[in-house]
Amino acid sequence: MTVFSYNPQDRTVMAPSTVRVPSGNVSLSAHLEPDENGNFVYPENDDRFTAACAFSSVANAVAVTEASWGETFRWATNREKLAVIPDAGKDLNAYYARVRGGVLFFHDTDRLTGETIYTGRSGEVTAHEAFHAILDAKRPEYLGSWDPDPNAFHESMGDIGAICLSLQNDQVLELVAQQTGGDLSKPNAVAQLGEELGLAINHKSGHNVTGGPWTRNAINSFTWIDPDTLPSEAPHTELSSEAHSLSRLWTGAIYEVLTGMVNANLAQGQTPQAALRHGGEELLKMQGRLLQKAPEASFRFADMARALIQSEDQLNGGKYTSLIADVMDRRQILPRQSSLLETDFSQSRRVTITLKEGPFAGMEVSHRVSSETREGDTKSLAKCMERLIANGDILMTMPNQDPDQLNLIKADGEPYRGVVRWNQGKATIEPTYVIG
């Protein structure tokens, strides 16, 4: 165990502290000189601070989650260790990229304050990316899906993971107990995710695109709307089919479940800090149980809600079944009467289509879907591709280009979802396995 600089939030919320982490199966892709005590604790004006924070936060997220779920992750990158690239250049973003072997963070100047912000310094942004890697390790088919729901679920898992990790930190617990008295329906630092990055995004665009001084906020009242009918873009007050926007539906629902669990802890006489800490631990365990039952391949939110209820019933004695079923019913994700239908999500099948029109005509595209739950799969896949192509999410290549050597990030900072790969003159559209 070595001591590293660490900020469980970011500097707009609290001063940095330190954390002890095992290096485990996470590696830092940068050389880092230890301080005079043999640790990796630096002042914020030291160049090494970003690398120390990015590594410690990702390694901590992985170690805490492995301990909670009782397993050691095998990465979808096919490398033994998950790589942390603490500062990969100028951008207001962060990514998980299989082809790069792990998670990448960036820096940019805040247009209003003139200060440089490093996404690798934020405990929430780094934990969010770590959870993309964790989910990809557990369910590699999700990043191969063209449907909106698995991508949105990926984003949501990142935010839920960040919330769980925040609630394990004493400094955060003290702050959130002060802000809420334990009532998580009140505004607070764990529900507000990526504050410094969100501020910089708003300053860059010149208006409030995120809804407040955060990148996303888990406190919301969104209810389900068929993602196929949603627009590709929408103001922050409404859902769109874009993954980060749509993720707020699932995150909001799970955050409500967390609020209920913490309320139950308070009702048993726990102090606000203890109730919050135990709620965060329980929520993290719940995610691990969910991934034992979750669909293997592409799914709809209703399927995931059913899997959550099944996992709770079968693996946790039904402790929070009715709390979850209530929330999922209220959010219109899963009606109460169908929440206990037994479903086997372990089967999946591949759906393939050939595109008929436009610049990608003649190219094949496919993904795996969970077999029990889907009808009209080829039509649905064609519709997904139509939307992704119209949105510029598919990168065209020439037969002599190796997609792995290309920049898979669009001009707007979001990764391409798909890229054309050529094999003996035949083109297919493949997932990029990059997510922001």
Ligand SMILES: [Zn+2]
């Ligand atoms: Zn993300």
